[in-house]
Amino acid sequence: MTHSTTVFAHTHAIIDLAALKHNADIVRQSAPNSKIMAVIKADAYGHGMLEVANALSSVDGYAVARVHEAISLREAGIKKPILVLMGFATSDEVSMFSRHDLDAVIHNEHQLELLNSSVIAQPISVWLKINTGMNRLGVDAPEVRRLNDIMALSGKVRLPIKLMTHLACADDMNSNMTEAQIQLFDQSVDGLVGEQSITNSAGIIGWKYAQRQWVRPGIMLYGGNPFSSGKAEELGLKPVMTLKSNVVSLRSVKKGQSVGYGASWAPNRTSLIATIGIGYGDGYPRHAAHGTPVVIGGQKAPLVGRVSMDSINVDVSQCRNISIGDEAILWGEGLPIDDVAENSETISYELMCGITERVNRRYQESDNGE
Ligand SMILES: Cc1ncc(COP(=O)(O)O)c(C=O)c1O
Structure with a gap:
């Protein structure tokens, strides 16, 4: 900057959209056979959700945490699939998903009851989330078949139901947990035909065999290091x-x-x-x-x-x-x-x-x- 004698702070954040697109290219190169769902929740990790969504025109869809984030993207004219990672929590929200054509994560049985008791104009696209060890959101592995079948028969969801899980320790290449999670996921969805998604940024780079039809990068898009060691720049980010x-x-x-x-x-x-x-x-x-x-x-x-x-x-x-x-x-x-x-x-x-x-x-x- 040009030197001046000002004593006022000009605090600001430069958001480099070229770097963002470059990082999205790294995702594409790392997972060439997968569709990319860019994780842009929490205002795109502080970078500005709409600006990031618009700049990432090459991705196949977006993920946010809450329904109001997804609605603001739809209202701004974003047409691609938007997955709401927390799904819905009330029947009002169920109708919002139908009205705005949003994908919902179903992570517990209570949501299934909400879905069944709601009147919706259009069936909803859903991702059944399986708890493979994170013990945060997700249905337990032995319940997958039963809940999948209840949803499939409800007439409220688009078929086939998509399937996902989330990795707890993908940032640590020495952890045994990731392989165990992937194995449990594979066992619990065996025979189901819906598209699958397992990996966040660390999973995309570190656990390639888990890339499946959709990957869900967040931090790597923004240039942060997804791993607990090493440097983002060594990954080309x-x-x-x-x-x-x-x-x-x-x-x-x-x-x-x-x-x-x-x-x-x-x-x-x-x-x-x-x-x-x-x-x-x-x-x-x-x-x-x-x-x-x-x-x-x-x-x-x-x-x-x-x-x-x-x-x-x-x-x-x-x-x-x-x-x-x-x-x-x-x-x-x-x-x-x-x-x-x-x-x-x-x-x-x-x-x-x-x-x-x-x-x-x-x-x-x-x-x-x-
Ligand atoms: C379900 C889910 N998938 C993907 C991501 C993206 O993770 P990361 O930013 O580590 O790539 C997150 C982020 O918290 C998430 O909650």
Whole structure:
């Protein structure tokens, strides 16, 4: 950015739609025989649901968590299949699925009762979700046949019923759980003819034999590392969100003084501290530890002191030519979000989803800067 003497923070998130499409291409190359259901719930992991849906015109469908997310996509003119991962919870919602032609996950018997007692104009497209070990949502394996047959006879669903499960440990290639889950899924759907879906991002890359007719990538589309180790960039993924702010104040802090709330950090020699106009009120993690990297004026420097609501402090003593107004990158281009997540005892998903409304999203098609 051009240097100015402004002391106002221009905190914003650049959303690089070219990087998003590039990551979707990686999904396509990783699962060439599967249809792609892009997971765009929670405002597309904080990237903007509609903008992401429109940019991902090459995918075959979308997945969201809640029915109102799906309806807003339909109202915005999205015509492709939309799967609502939580399904419906009331009979009013059942009619919304029928009216808006939404796919529902059926994950418990209560939903079947709702479906049977509802009056709907058009049958609904459903995915029967099987609990293969996650023990969160899903019908238990021995119940699959019975519930499938009840639905099939209800006249309320389109046939054949589709079949899915969700992997609990796909991010860990050393876990035995994933194979056990896939095996249980295969046993429980044996003989059923509906399309299948098992894999999230880690599953797509790490467990190729489980790709089936549909894959459900989320984090890899946004350039986060789906695995608990390694780096997103080693998988060819590019960061989509770059979170930026700027230096709003510079001061010299002497040995014996401290920085920020709780006086939790003190330099052991005179240090130059840059205050950046971003804080937990913008979604920067309050638990980011001392030493979390921040890029200022193109140079990496450590966060010091506690994260405040509107600002953070960075020790720029080792950096050259830092001025008020300089751009700070909190994550994204040149600073993997996974590095910040690791320093904050969280995961990239939470950081992306946590960006608050006061952070303006700026959409761009290429990564040549603003
Ligand atoms: C059922 C289901 N499928 C797929 C995904 C996408 O997972 P990931 O972002 O790890 O690719 C999620 C995300 O939480 C999910 O809940």
